[in-house]
Structure formats: C-alpha cells, structure tokens
Amino acid sequence: MSIRCEVYGDGTTLIAELSGELRLSDSAPLRERLLKCLADQPDALLIDLSGMRVEQPLALAIFTAVLRQAARWPGTPILCYSPTGDTRELLSAKAYHRLPIFGSREAALAHLHDGRLTVPSISEELLPVGGSSRHARDVATEACLRWDLPDLIAPASLIVTELVANVVDHARTMMTLRLSLRPRYLNLAVRDGSHAPPVAAIPAHPEAKRGRGLLLVNELAYSWGHLPSDHGKVVWAALRRI
Incomplete structure (x- = not known):
C-alpha cells in the first residue's frame, strides 16, 4: 500500500493520520483500515489528510464510502482536515459535498464539540456460554426501559439473543455487547475475537426460542451488518426509534 495510515486516540476520539500517495490500489486496504476504526465505536473519527497526496483522484471515493457506512452504523461523526492544497481542492468537488x-x-x-451530543451506551463483557444469551436479553430490556423505548424491548432482546448465540455457537470467544442510543436509532453490537464472518442459521423449528440466527436479525433490524476489527469483528444491528 503506497499510503500509510497511523491511528491513535485522543480521549474518546480516534485520529487517522494519512501520509503518502493515494492511488486506486489503496482503496480496499484503506477502506478496511478506516472501517476497523469505526468498529471501535469512537465518539468521532478525525482523518488527517495533511500528509496525503492524491495521485489518482478517483481513489477519493473511499472517503464517501466510509462516510456512508458510518451513517448506517455506528453513527460516528467523520471529519476530515487538511490545510489549503490540492487534496482540499479536490474534495471541494460536488461529489464530496457531504x-x-x-x-x-x-x-x-x-465543530465537533459545538455539535456533539452525549451518546448514552451500555456495555457488557460476556463469556461464550449458553447463559450469556439470557443475560444479553436482560441487558437489552434494561437499556430500553432506561431510555424509555418500551416498543423496542422485544426486537432488541431477540436480536441480541441471536448475535450472542452466534458467538457462542461459532466464534466461541469472549465478546462485548454494546447498546448505544442515537438520535434516530438504537444500535446493538457484539464484538468477538474471530475474524470469520457471522454464520447464518436455518431454524430447526419455527417456534424455537433461539437458533433462528441472522435470518431473524435481518427480519427485525432496520439495517445490520458486520465489520472487521483489529482483533476479530463486530456484528451490528440498528433499530429505528419509534
């Protein structure tokens, strides 16, 4: 990769410092690196473009692609900064106006501090054992009651049950369950230590309380997906607030 991406933290904000020449061949690895930043669910992601030179302008589409993912989940603000120069001028084009x-x-x-809202969240570390699904349901119920979202108790509980069960059945690693309240969505996420994608299960019985897998998540969630992280992956789902 001809471009380098150094990531470091500034409190609850992540800063990705880019340097070198940006080419189309960098698009896939750079996208994955920035998506890993989003998987950490920071309060904000700042991208420092001051050390980057653009050799192939079409490669700049990587930033709008990452911005679209952030809008779907986890709702993390992404802000780029660069002094005046060729990169700044290229990004002033209509295609990058967002x-x-x-x-x-x-x-x-x-700008971030002027517009930032505190994001309520609940996190819980879980073992890869059967009882973790039940505990995840309790956490989801508590979160919905705390945030006055009674209509989301049932779908949130079912989704976290399946996300946790997927880790127990397939990844078999420690996991972190996190629920975050955004202005338009309730975000649910489970991070595990396996790089393998989540496994979709086919229900053995239509009335089974679990085992319906990601098919159920797909039916209940407004949107869902998974992202790579530095030490595994995050499987996430978003429920629209009513």
Whole structure:
C-alpha cells in the first residue's frame, strides 16, 4: 500500500493520520483500515489528510464510502482536515459535498464539540456460554426501559439473543455487547475475537426460542451488518426509534 495510515486516540476520539500517495490500489486496504476504526465505536473519527497526496483522484471515493457506512452504523461523526492544497481542492468537488472537511484539527474539534451530543451506551463483557444469551436479553430490556423505548424491548432482546448465540455457537470467544442510543436509532453490537464472518442459521423449528440466527436479525433490524476489527469483528444491528 503506497499510503500509510497511523491511528491513535485522543480521549474518546480516534485520529487517522494519512501520509503518502493515494492511488486506486489503496482503496480496499484503506477502506478496511478506516472501517476497523469505526468498529471501535469512537465518539468521532478525525482523518488527517495533511500528509496525503492524491495521485489518482478517483481513489477519493473511499472517503464517501466510509462516510456512508458510518451513517448506517455506528453513527460516528467523520471529519476530515487538511490545510489549503490540492487534496482540499479536490474534495471541494460536488461529489464530496457531504464529506465534512476543515482547515485544521483545531477547527474540526471545535465543530465537533459545538455539535456533539452525549451518546448514552451500555456495555457488557460476556463469556461464550449458553447463559450469556439470557443475560444479553436482560441487558437489552434494561437499556430500553432506561431510555424509555418500551416498543423496542422485544426486537432488541431477540436480536441480541441471536448475535450472542452466534458467538457462542461459532466464534466461541469472549465478546462485548454494546447498546448505544442515537438520535434516530438504537444500535446493538457484539464484538468477538474471530475474524470469520457471522454464520447464518436455518431454524430447526419455527417456534424455537433461539437458533433462528441472522435470518431473524435481518427480519427485525432496520439495517445490520458486520465489520472487521483489529482483533476479530463486530456484528451490528440498528433499530429505528419509534
């Protein structure tokens, strides 16, 4: 990869510092690296473009692709910054008008702090054992009651049951369950230690309380998917708030 991406934290914000020449051949690996940043569910992702040179402008589409994913899940604000220069000029084109770009890190942080809302969230570490699915249902119920979302108790409980059961049955690693309340969605996510994609299950019986797998998640969620992380993956789902 001709472009380098160094990621470091600034409190609850992640900063991805890009340097080198951006080419079309960099699109896939850079996209995966930035998606791994989103999998950490930071409060914000800042992308430093000041050290990047654009050799093939079509490769800039990588940033709008990552922005679209962030809008689906986990709702993380993405802000780019670069002083005046060729990169800034290229990103001022109409095709990138939705990509927030600022002249400096300070300007990006000032904008973020002006508009940031505290994101309520609940996290729970779970063992890869059968009882974890039941505990996940309890956590989802508690979260929905705490955030005054009674209509989402049933779908949220069913979704986290299946996400956790998928880890227990297939990944068999420690996992982290996280529920986050966004302005338009209730986000549900389970991080595990396996890089293998989640396994869709076919129900053995239509009235079974579990085992319906990701088919059920697909029916209940507004949207869902999975992202790679540095040490495994995150499977996520979003429920629209009523």
